[in-house]
Amino acid sequence: MDLEIGLLGCGTVGAGVVSLVRRRADKVAQMTGLRPTIKSILVRDLDKERGVVFDHERLTSRPEDVLQDDGIQIVIETIGGIEPAKTYILEALRRNKHVVTANKDLIAAHGPEILRVAEENHVSVLFEAAVGGAIPLVGPLKENLTANEVTDLKGIINGTTNFILSEMTSRLIDFEEALTMAQELGYAEADPSSDVDGLDAARKLVILSSIAFQTEVHLTDVRVEGIRHVRAKDVRYADELGYVIKLLAVGRDHGGELTLSVRPTLIPKVHPLAHVSDAYNALYVRGDAAGDLMFFGRGAGSMPTASAVVGDVIALVRNLKLGYVASSPQGTLSVKPVVDREDERYKYYVRLLAHDQPGVFARVAQLFGEAHASMETVLQKRVQSGCAEIVIVTHDISSAKSRYLVDQLQKLPQLHSVECVMPVEPVTE
Template identity: 45%
Template sequence: MEKIKIGLLGFGTVGQGVWKILNSNMKEIALKCGHEIEIKKILVRDVNKKREVNVPKHILTTNPNEIFNDEEIKIVLELIGGENPAKEYILEAARLKKHVVTANKLVVANHAEEIFKVINDNNVMICYEASVGGGIPIIRSINESLTANRIKEIIGIVNGTTNYILTKMTEDGVEFKDALKEAQRLGYAEADPTLDIEGYDTVYKLAIMSSLSFNTPVNVNLIYREGITKIKSTDIEYAKKFGYAIKLLAIAKEEKGSLELRVHPAMINKNHPIANIRDSFNAIYIRGNAVGDLLFCGRGAGDLPTGSAVVSDVISIIRSNFNNTSFVQYENNNHKMNVKDSNDYVSKFYVRLNVKDKPGVLGQIAAILGHNNVSILSVTQDVLEEHNVNLVFITHEAKHKQIVNSLEEIKALEGINSVENVIRIYEE
């Protein structure tokens, strides 16, 4: 059986997962793709570093040209992460007529147009299933299984770190900082967790899913973003009281030819399937006009789940290019859809204020909201300490800018100590 030789750029968690899968499942993989797969070279920073897996030292290198200039290597796996040199490695591999597999959501989200041009010009393939949702086969499902549909909406939990943190806060009653420390201890969160907890990681993944689902380029800078750092255990308890769970959601909707793209914490009804996704799991809920509602759920990170997606991409490339079968490449779409101004996004809102416990304050707040065309659905008041109370209200649907304008006026009132939090409420 002919061997297809591949090169790995990077040998961290995902790269080692690929090594494990190829070594443990090679017989099944060979039967499925008609070829054996051999890892010929692996780019690492330190050849002598101790690793979880035992790799023959002669296949390790610190020189990427040993992979790029090797004509036997037909497929390059970019698994180093980050923007550069990962992007340049992808482009270099394509220019040298090598197919590419990547797990790099940052590069795919920000540089798809440039990368796909080089890929198409050199008649090679790029696959990036592992860039979204770890082992969940969401990219292939959108590109192949759902092509008969007009996708109307995507709602996703696509960051395992933040979902783990919110799960700990919900189930154990801990505050954000303590849940984050636990996530770091378990390896779910990096020493610098900014990309996860501030929502950037989720933004990149939403951009990739949206561009494929709606056949349009997506500028990540146009996606509205909020992280989870402002969520307090108090907000978690109020959410439970109102019948909600708090999740960091990636939301994409198409309406009348325009897109609504947003990443933020949201209260979602506890009976919604997404609300019950816990721990570090990911879930993506897609609504198609023909198929209806679909839920994809699984591990969103880790060596074997993500490695599984990478190896499946390798198999797809082999089937398409070495078995004389056909494959439709992704090409840049010149049709560009408009992204709505985030100020015009509409939802219900949860607002928590710290106010002085004296007559007339609620009336003043209600007057300001009414002046800005914001209607109150419900109000809850709980004593915080002497002379101060938590004033929590849920609004009817309102535009983001109406809430922002209202709170600017409310903060100026004499009876307001602080605006503690504002959280959107997701409803279908």
């Protein structure tokens, strides 16, 4: 028996979904007795050449052909962005269709509302593909790790910035050059700001944190810093000191209070996350029973994303076959405030540009001493045009103290500028 699917959007991900559904239809039919078939595909431009679409998949530019077709039981949304995706998804749910989406922007911004409408209509919304591409993250957090209180999430969850930082590391080129490369290779968009300014990673962190910490968090809760100010020299100094720089998304539950951040961070080379390069993503999870776990794989791309979308579709088909239609509860168990904890302790990497005068370094050291902030490593670097570069890695200090130090350093007349400040991730036990 056919199980009819409607597809919204037929771009990179949508085309992957069309070909993967077709490739796996026999297997799913053998497993469940139901054969998934894509019946209608909503596209903007009916005349555009789409090598992937066959005759029996009807292209339409009218959303109602998908959303109001009573034969369609599952709607897959691959349009992306907030509107019209949100309106379409809500209508599909209200018409008792299950929804599978890869839309991280929408789930990050309106996840709770969408899940509530799904529950009211006794259907499911699945969105494994919205975070981490092919890597199963939503499933394990929502199903397999429920016996844990998750205390820590640490992820490299944006492929574009990871590619740029990997290229900066391996080729010792600056940000702009690496960005241009990423754009030429199709890893970065013409307007790269959502990726390089950390917003894309922040959206994924919102989704993961909501599930892992079983609470509701919002994009505005995340302290976000992008990678535009990371220079090739920072990458080089980090390397000398035994670190690599990654855009790290961190969510922590400090006994009921959350901290959420996306920041370029120095990762020790012995840390498993240090080896996640190019377009790969990884998520580190710490649970009170499970201990440390890591999930690693392709975070984007047509087929990896389709793998997650069609995985969700197959889960739905199995459930429909078993007569199990209700949505699994989202699991918002408690309100956990997101705070800026002044006492969260990190080592910090600090790069200073100083006027090349006698006694500059003594003055900097004195300032650290007065603040009771000890230095773990100091590099004094090549001097050019009357300036000297000082790189310091501190011992663990609170974030309050790190801010105080930067304030004080900026006031020193002997310093030209505080060029770069980044937290340093500890070595895992």
